[in-house]
Amino acid sequence: MRPELKALYQKILLDRAKSTLGFEKGPEAQHIIEAYNPVCGDQFKLFLDLDTDKVDHASYHGYGCAISKASTSLLIESIQGKNLDECRKLIDFFKQCMSGMATNPGEIYQALALSKEFPGRQQCAVLSWQAFENFIDGL
Amino acid sequence: MLDVSLIRKQFPIFSTVNDAGKPLVYLDNAATTQKPWVVLESLSNYYRTLNANIHRGIYDLADKSTKAYEQSRGKVAQFLKVEHLEEIIFCRGTTEAINMVAHGWGMDHLNPGDEVLVTAMEHHANFVPWQVACEYSGAKFKVLPLNSDGSLNLESLKEALTPHTRMLAVTHISNTLGCINPIQEIVKIAHNNGTLVMVDGAQSVSFQELNLQDLDCDFFAFSGHKIFGPMGVGVLYGKRELLQEMSPYQQGGSMIYQVGEQKTTYKAPPHRFEAGTPPVADAVALGTALDFVNGIGLASIKDHHIQLRNYAWERLTTTDHVQLLGSPNQSAGIISFNVENIHAHDVATILGEAGIAVRAGHHCTQPLMDHLGISGTVRVSFSIYNDFNEVDQLIDALVTTRKIMA
Numbered sequence: 001m002r003p004e005l006k007a008l009y010q011k012i013l014l015d016r017a018k019s020t021l022g023f024e025k026g027p028e029a030q031h032i033i034e035a036y037n038p039v040c041g042d043q044f045k046l047f048l049d050l051d052t053d054k055v056d057h058a059s060y061h062g063y064g065c066a067i068s069k070a071s072t073s074l075l076i077e078s079i080q081g082k083n084l085d086e087c088r089k090l091i092d093f094f095k096q097c098m099s100g101m102a103t104n105p106g107e108i109y110q111a112l113a114l115s116k117e118f119p120g121r122q123q124c125a126v127l128s129w130q131a132f133e134n135f136i137d138g139l
Numbered sequence: 140m141l142d143v144s145l146i147r148k149q150f151p152i153f154s155t156v157n158d159a160g161k162p163l164v165y166l167d168n169a170a171t172t173q174k175p176w177v178v179l180e181s182l183s184n185y186y187r188t189l190n191a192n193i194h195r196g197i198y199d200l201a202d203k204s205t206k207a208y209e210q211s212r213g214k215v216a217q218f219l220k221v222e223h224l225e226e227i228i229f230c231r232g233t234t235e236a237i238n239m240v241a242h243g244w245g246m247d248h249l250n251p252g253d254e255v256l257v258t259a260m261e262h263h264a265n266f267v268p269w270q271v272a273c274e275y276s277g278a279k280f281k282v283l284p285l286n287s288d289g290s291l292n293l294e295s296l297k298e299a300l301t302p303h304t305r306m307l308a309v310t311h312i313s314n315t316l317g318c319i320n321p322i323q324e325i326v327k328i329a330h331n332n333g334t335l336v337m338v339d340g341a342q343s344v345s346f347q348e349l350n351l352q353d354l355d356c357d358f359f360a361f362s363g364h365k366i367f368g369p370m371g372v373g374v375l376y377g378k379r380e381l382l383q384e385m386s387p388y389q390q391g392g393s394m395i396y397q398v399g400e401q402k403t404t405y406k407a408p409p410h411r412f413e414a415g416t417p418p419v420a421d422a423v424a425l426g427t428a429l430d431f432v433n434g435i436g437l438a439s440i441k442d443h444h445i446q447l448r449n450y451a452w453e454r455l456t457t458t459d460h461v462q463l464l465g466s467p468n469q470s471a472g473i474i475s476f477n478v479e480n481i482h483a484h485d486v487a488t489i490l491g492e493a494g495i496a497v498r499a500g501h502h503c504t505q506p507l508m509d510h511l512g513i514s515g516t517v518r519v520s521f522s523i524y525n526d527f528n529e530v531d532q533l534i535d536a537l538v539t540t541r542k543i544m545a
Contacts, residue, residue, distance in 0.1 A: 001492045001539075002159045009543050040484055040500040041514045063514050065482035067545065116461070120490050 008114040016070035035131035072128035143526040149175040161494025168521035183426035185420040211305030220350040232373030234264040236360030239388040245272035253278040257308040265339040281528040298427035299333040312341035315502040316475030370429035372421035382408035389414040444472030447521040472521035483515040493536040
C-alpha cells in the first residue's frame with residue numbers, strides 16, 4: 001500500500017471522524033443546510049444560528065464516511081463564532097489546502113487534502129464545505 | 140470451476156496494475172464486465188473493414204455492414220430464445236430499453252386510475268422511468284415491499300396486484316443483493332391478473348441460460364457491457380404484438396415509413412424503435428460477445444458464479460465484524476456486506492489500494508437501502524475470470540481495513 005493511504009487515514013482524521021463534538025441535531029436552527037452526495041448517498045445537515053453576520057451556533061448531523069465526517073466536524077468547529085467575512089476566508093484557506101497551495105496547512109487539512117489521491121474521494125472532503133459556501137453565497 | 144488462468148489470458152486488462160503496483164482483482168462485475176480480445180477485435184475489425192451506415196447505402200460495403208448488424212440481432216434472438224427477430228431492438232442499454240417501454244407503451248396505455256407496481260429492490264433504471272410515466276399519465280405508482288432479508292414475497296405480490304395494475308416492473312436478479320426472482324412464477328401471477336411484466340435482465344443475462352418464451356415476460360432488457368460486450372449497446376425484447384402497437388420513444392431517420400409535411404408514418408418493429416444511426420460496431424461486437432459466452436457455456440458460467448459466491452459467503456461469514464446482507468439461497472454471484480463501524484467507501488478505498496475493485500454505496504437502489512435501513516453497502520460481484528484466491532485476497536484486505544481504521 002502507498003504511504004498516502006496511511007497518511008489519509010491517520011489518527012487525527014480518524015479521531016475527528018469519531019468525535020461527537022458538534023454532532024447534534026438542531027431542528028429549531030435558523031438555517032438548515034443540506035450537504036448531499038448523490039453518488040454515495042452521504043448526507044449531512046448543518047444547523048446554523050446567525051447573529052446578524054456572525055455564526056452564533058453551529059452543529060451537524062447525518063451520515064458519511066470517515067473523510068466526510070471528519071471534514072464536516074472540522075468545518076462546524078472552525079466557523080463557530082466567526083463572522084461571514086471570516087467564514088469566506090476560511091473557505092478560501094480550505095480550498096487552498098485541498099489544492100496543495102496553502103503555505104501552512106494544519107495536520108488535519110493535510111490529511112483531508114490527500115483524499116484527491118484516491119479515486120472519487122475528494123468530493124467526500126469538500127461536501128459540507130461546498131454546501132456551506134453555497135449557503136453563504138446565497139445570503 | 141472454469142479454467143480461470145486460461146480465461147484471464149483472453150482479457151488484456153489483467154496485464155495492468157493499479158497506482159500502487161498491484162495487479163487487478165476485479166470484483167465489480169455487476170457494474171460492468173471486462174472485455175475479451177475477441178470483442179475488442181470485433182470492434183476494430185468492424186471499423187477497419189465494414190464501416191458504412193446501415194439500411195440505406197446501395198453499395199457493397201453498406202450491404203455487408205447491414206448484414207453484420209442484422210446477423211447480430213439474430214444471435215441475440217437465439218441467445219434469448221425468442222421466436223421472432225423483430226422482437227429484438229438494439230438500443231443503448233438496459234436504462235434506455237426500459238425508458239422506451241415506460242414512455243412508448245406507458246404514455247399510450249396508462250391512464251388515471253391505472254396502477255404500475257414496481258418492487259422495492261429495483262435498480263433506479265426500472266424504478267424512476269415508471270415513477271415518471273405515472274406522474275405524466277396520472278396512474279398510481281406502487282412499490283412492493285420486500286421480506287426483511289430483501290427478497291421478494293410472492294404472497295405480498297399477489298395481494299398488491301389489483302384489477303387496475305397494468306404493469307409490473309421487476310428485476311430478474313437484484314444488482315445489490317444478488318437474489319434471483321422466480322420470473323416464470325411471477326409472470327404467471329401477473330398475467331392471471333391481466334398485468335404485463337417488464338423484466339430487468341441486466342444481471343441475469345451473464346449468469347444463466349435464458350429462454351424468454353418459457354419465462355413469458357412481455358418485455359426484457361439487458362446491456363451488452365454486462366456480458367463482455369461494449370458499453371453503449373443493449374437490447375429491448377418485447378412481444379411482437381405489444382411492439383406492433385407501441386409508439387416510438389424517439390423519432391428521426393431510419394425509423395420512418397413515409398414523411399409528409401403534416402403527418403409521418405413509421406416502420407414496423409424493430410426499426411421503428413431504432414431511430415438514427417445505431418451503434419452498429421457495438422451491436423456487432425455484442426454478437427461476438429454472445430459467441431464468446433456460448434463458447435464457454437452458460438451452465439458452466441452459472442456453476443462458476445455459484446461456487447465463488449458460496450466460498451465468499453462462507454469466508455465472509457467467518458470474518459470478524461462483517462455483516463452480510465440478503466441470503467445465500469437463490470442468489471447469483473453478487474454479495475453485499477458492511478464492515479462494522481466503517482463506511483463502505485472507506486472500505487472500498489482501502490481494498491482499491493490492494494488492487495481489489497469493488498463497488499460501494501447505494502448501487503442505484505436507494506429504495507432498497509431505505510427498506511434495509513442502511514445508507515450503503517460494499518458489493519462484490521463475480522465473473523468467469525475470478526477465482527478462490529481472489530476471495531482470499533479480499534478477506535485479507537478486509538482484515539487490513541479494520542487495522543487501518545481502528
